[in-house]
Every structure is written in C-alpha cells, then in structure tokens.
Amino acid sequence: MDELPEFDEIGEMFVDGLKILVVGIVYAIPVWIIATIIGLITGTGMGTTTTSLDPTMMWAVLGSSIVFIIVALIVGLVEIMAIVNMAYYNGELGAAFRFSEILDRIAQIGWGKYIATYIVIAVIGFIAFLIGWLTMLILIGFILLPLIIVPYITMFSSRAIALLFASTEEAIE
Numbered sequence: 001m002d003e004l005p006e007f008d009e010i011g012e013m014f015v016d017g018l019k020i021l022v023v024g025i026v027y028a029i030p031v032w033i034i035a036t037i038i039g040l041i042t043g044t045g046m047g048t049t050t051t052s053l054d055p056t057m058m059w060a061v062l063g064s065s066i067v068f069i070i071v072a073l074i075v076g077l078v079e080i081m082a083i084v085n086m087a088y089y090n091g092e093l094g095a096a097f098r099f100s101e102i103l104d105r106i107a108q109i110g111w112g113k114y115i116a117t118y119i120v121i122a123v124i125g126f127i128a129f130l131i132g133w134l135t136m137l138i139l140i141g142f143i144l145l146p147l148i149i150v151p152y153i154t155m156f157s158s159r160a161i162a163l164l165f166a167s168t169e170e171a172i173e
Contacts, residue, residue, distance in 0.1 A: 114164065
C-alpha cells in the first residue's frame with residue numbers, strides 16, 4: 001500500500017497514541033529498574049555522588065554504564081517491533097506484549113539486519129539533524145527542522161521498519 005492514510009479519525013488516533021505511550025512506559029520499566037540497581041551499587045544514582053577517583057569505582061561505573069546501554073538498546077529494539085506488532089493487529093494492546101511472537105519476527109528479519117537498519121536510520125537522522133541545526137544559524141532551520149526534517153525522518157524510519165516487519169510475513173505464513 002503506497003497511499004497515505006486519511007487523517008479523519010482524530011479520536012481513534014489519539015487513543016492509538018496513548019496505547020503507544022503505555023507500551024513505551026511498560027518497556028521502559030526494566031531499563032529503569034536496571035538503572036536504579038546500577039545507581040545503588042555504584043553509588044552514582046539518586047542524588048549521591050562520588051568525589052574520589054578510585055580506579056575500581058571508575059571501572060565499576062564504566063562497566064555498569066556499558067551494561068545499561070546494551071540493555072536499553074535491546075529493549076528499545078524489541079519495543080519498536082512490539083509497537084509494529086500492535087499496529088499489525090489493528091491496535092490490540094496485548095499484541096505489543098507477545099514476546100515470543102515479537103522475538104520470532106526479529107529472528108526472521110535477523111538481528112544483524114535489524115540492527116544495521118537502525119544504524120542507517122540513526123546516521124541519516126544525525127546528518128539531517130546537523131543540517132537542520134546548521135541552518136538554524138541562518139534562521140531557515142527553525143522551519144526546516146520541525147516541519148520538514150523531523151517528519152521526513154519519522155516517515156522514513158517507520159517505513160523502513162514496516163518493510164522489515166512485512167518481510168517476515170512470507171516466512172511466517
């Protein structure tokens with residue numbers, strides 16, 4: 001389907017947005033828990049700070065930061081596919097939490113191909129952001145960034161992920 005959907009069901013779209021918000025919050029919970037545990041273990045969270053330059057503590061903070069980033073990236077990748085799975089099932093909230101189905105979809109795509117797609121999206125998004133930011137210096141960026149670049153990158157990334165998701169249809173059926 002190459003046609004854009006009509007934007008005539010504003011109330012329904014608002015509810016869909018709330019569903020996506022709920023999915024985002026639920027998927028963020030494990031990341032928040034891990035961040036809290038890391039902060040408590042290293043003493044860097046919840047307003048506490050370490051003033052010593054103890055190498056052991058520095059390595060602990062670095063290692064735990066790397067673990068946190070990896071967990072956040074994995075959860076983020078699964079979350080995006082969960083939202084696509086929910087959209088595939090016409091907004092059924094429970095579809096976003098069918099973990100085995102979501103992980104099967106990602107496995108069908110291939111983790112490498114899936115991550116590579118996100119890297120490409122991130123690089124294109126970063127370049128577009130830089131262009132927008134640099135053009136803000138000449139005032140045109142105030143229009144270019146929010147009205148052209150951000151919507152285009154959002155559509156590009158959504159289309160890329162939807163095509164990856166659709167590629168698994170043949171393999172699953």
